[in-house]
Amino acid sequence: MYGLLTDGYAPYLMRRDQRTGDHRHGSSVQPPRPGNLPLELNAFVGRTDELAALAAALEAGRLVTVTGVGGVGKSRLALRAASVAEPRDGAWLVDLTAVRDPDLVEHAVADALRLTDHTRRTPRQVLLDHLAEREVLLVIDGFEHLVEACASLVGDLLHRSPGLRVLAVGRRPLDTGCERILPLAPLPPPDATALFADRAAAGLPGFAVDEGNATDVAELCRRLDGIPLAVELAAGRLRALSPAQLLSRLDDRFALLTGVRRDAPPRHQTLRTAIGWSHELCTTGERLLWSRLSVFCGPFDLEAAEYICSGEGLHADDVLDVLGELLAQSVVTREEGPTGVRYRMLDTVRAYGADWLEATGDAARMRRRHRDWYMGLATWCELDWFSPRQARVAELVDCELPNLRGALEYCLTEPDETRLGQYLAGSLWFYWVGCGRLAEGRHWLDRALELDGGHDESRLKALWVLGYVAVLQGDTVAALAALQECKDEAERTGSAIATAYAVHRIGCLALLADDMERAETLLRSALEQYREIGELNSNVLMGQVELAMALAFRGKLADAVELCEDVRQVCEDHGERWTLAYALYVLGFAAWTRGEAATARDLVMRSLALDHAFNDLLGTVLAIELxxxxxxxxxxxxxxxxxxxxxxxxxxxxxxxxFGSGNFGGPHALCESQAREQLGDARYEECVAVGARLAPDAAVSRALRTEPGSNAKTRRLPHHEGRAGDGLKQGELRPGQRA
Structure with missing residues (x-):
């Protein structure tokens, strides 16, 4: 019905010095600095004075905002300035163009900094704690539709994080008291001409500004007001038209589009002229696809475009060819990442297409088709999570998160769509729980369940998933309320599957509360119900592992090992790795209890490597403790x-x-007791302090006795702070080094 998505995208976010080194005589390549700034893919033209002014402003103040019309080059200037800055803990780009909900601004900043948090702390508190003692430059781009939320967050962060500087990029200031504003004007004529020549030569090899076309090019750039976006779009048309032909076509198109919105400020009319002129040069099919592509909230792949954008006036088989023409005209850009080729529209170009989509009266249908596709994607990914493609599913959902957020937003704001929103939020349980997204999952689940969608299977699913998330966050009150409501309504309506999931997660609450007898009873009951209804997936296997934990804590090691060996076999048969990590952890605990030290270490190290690959901090920290x-x-x-x-x-x-649990805390207490006895309190605390400065990646590498970044088995290593984030200084302890 929905098709299968085979292409995905994960953006390459790399600093320039991660790819290049200083090769001058007598120097060596420097290690990469922390940060996530994108690599420049073409020449940076002009802006020498503006760069100097921006650098001076960043020296003088902690908040600088680059303002100006869309397409004037604000983002490019800011990223160039940030790339040459050298804050100790890196320069980090926060792109808010795809974020629509003000409540998600803090999540987006945490995502950009690669922070994961499963607690009940707000994302703002997580950010404040993370930035408190760091020297960081945040580049916050595309905030104009989220001004109040951004101003509040930035003000709070700056007041409480003395090493933080913020470089904001938008069409208007944040209007905070400490803000320094740098308005960015269009390019002067010489630089605009140079930009045109560079971009034209890239698309049309051999092109150069010469005596035969210099006058036309100069006039073209002047008529485009030196706006870089307009200049680049014009240069992209040289595949089909000469500079003279381009110039001749501007007259009518400018006159046509200048008065589209007479109440708009001139700078918006000028940008609309530039984009509208490119739009007018498109064929009917290209304009139609342009408008329909505007429904995407972020990068998209070909299959999604073919399904969502096809229909009246555009056959699915023609989408690829039409998309190719939009690529050639720089309306759409192509990006390639580990999961394949994806496409993106600049925000201003997308907004122009959205206006045309509204004008055609087709916006509502496109948004429904967008919702349908990403509902299908989530459904397919949930099923495929229990398969050898588990790691790919995690990457794919990472890439599609902006569009999944858009689908969730649509469901939770449109009448009669609540039930689908609850279903979608619940279907992504594997991502919220298994890939370090508990806080965002809690956000969507809470929103979905605040709405009255009835007590059908969709709401019941959202309830047990909310209970699961809250259990892992340690919010026992919310967890029990959600799970009890789910259980009561499931029993009333005869939903055997929802009853089983509710009983399962209530059993988890008992496990973490050290009520092992009750935990064993509830978990056995849930597993029996799963067998009766024929349910087999990662949740069911995790229930077996959790039952094994309860048995192991009660001294029933043989039964616990038998359960986990069964889980291990099923995981091997199905290619499941996330649950396997927890089974290996319990098997390692049992091996240690039996005195099999080497086997125990091997099992738990394998568990840690898998947990880290999925960014599962709970499994990671449990394994490190053991x-x-x-x-x-x-x-x-x-x-x-x-x-x-x-x-x-x-x-x-x-x-x-x-979890405040005596059973889960037993290994920690025993380890601390032995270490303190042998080292003495002072030396023990000194070593603990060294470890507390290790970033998560460095901690995992140390526990695995490998160099940071050398674990090739991981799906992706979450470089929260890069190598500089391990916090160690010369002379401090390293893996394998005795104090």
Whole structure:
């Protein structure tokens, strides 16, 4: 019905010095600095004075906003300035163009900084804690539709993070008291001509501004007011038209579009002229696809465009050819990442297409088709999570998150769509729970369940997923309320599947509360219900692992091992890796209890590598705690204390350390007792402090006894702070180094 998505995209966010080094005589390549600024793909033309002014403003103030008309080059200037800045903890780009909900601004900033947090702390508090002692430059781009939320967040961060500087980029200021504003004017004639020549030569090899076309090119750039976007669009048309032909076509198109909105300021009319002129040069099919592509909230792939944008006036088989023409005209850009080729529209170009879509009266139908496609994507990904493609599913949802957010927003704001919104938020449970997105999952689930969508299967699913998320966040009150409501309504309506999931997650609450007898009873009941209805997926396997944990804590090691070996076999048969990590953890715990030290270490290290690959901080920190104990038992109390310190840094991003559980906390307590006895309190605390300065990537690498970034088995390493983020100084402890 929906088709299968085979292409995906994950943007390459790399600093220039990650690809290039200083090769001058006598110098060596420097290690990459932390940050996520994109690599420049073409020449940066002009703006020498503006760059100097921006650098001076950043030296003088902690908040600088570059303002100006859309398409004038604000983002490019800001990124160039940020790329030459050298804050100790990196320059980070926060792109808000695809964010529509003000409540998600803080999530977007946390995402850009690659922060993961499973606790009940607000994203703002997570950001404040992270930035408190760091020297960071944040480049916040595309905030104009979220001014109030951004101004509030930026003001708070600047007041409480002395090492933070913010470079904002938008069509208007943030209007905060400490803001320095740098208005950006269009390019002067010489630079506009140089830009035109560079972009034209890239698309039409051999083109050059010469005596035969210099006058036409200069007049063309003048008529386009030196706006870089307009100049680049014009240069892209040289495949079909000469500079003289381009110039001759501007007269009528400018006259036609200048008065489209007579109440708009001149700068908006000028931009609309530039984009509208490119629009007028398109064929009917190209204009139609342009308008329909505006429904996407972020990058998209070909299959999505073919499904959503086809229909009256445009057959699905023709979408690829028409899309190719839009690519040639720079209306759409092509990007390639680890999961394949994807396409993107500049925000101003997309907005122009959206106006035309509204004018055609087809916007509502396009938004429904967009919703349908991403509902299908979520459904397919949920099913495919239990398969050998689990890691690819995680990457695909990462790439499609802006569009999934758009579909969720549509469902939760349109009449009669609530039920589908609840279904969509619930179907993404594997992403919220398995890929470090608990806080955002909680946001959407809370919103969906605040609305009255009835008590059908969609709402019941959202309830048990909310309960699951809240359990992992340590919010036992919210978890129990959601799960009890789900159980009561499921029993009333005869929903066997919702009843099983509710009982399962209530059993998890008992497990974390150290009520092992009740946990065993509830988990066995849930597993029996799963068998009766024929349910088999990652949730069911996780229920077996959780039952095994309860049995192991009660001393029933043989039964626990039998359950986890069964889980391991099913995971191997189906290619499932996320649940396998937890099964390996329990098997490692059992092996240690039996005195099989080498086997225990091997199992838990494999568990840690898998957890880290999925960015599952809960599994990661549990494994590090157990490896710390093994290290102490092996006679290395210094390193054991360092690993405990590393775990102490991760726990606040997960929830209550060790869930406040005596059973889960047992290995930690034993490790600490032995390490303190051998080291003394002062030395123990010194080693713990060293570990507490390790960033998560560095902590995992240390626990695995590898160099940072060397774990080739991971889906992706979340470089939260880069190598500089490990917080270690010369002379401090390193993996394998005794204190």
């Amino acid at each position: 490896l710390a104990l093994f290290t102490a038992m092996e006679g290395d109390p210094d390193e054991a204390a360092v690993l405990q310190g590393a775990a102490s840094r991760i726990w606040p991003s997960v929830g209550l350390p060790l």
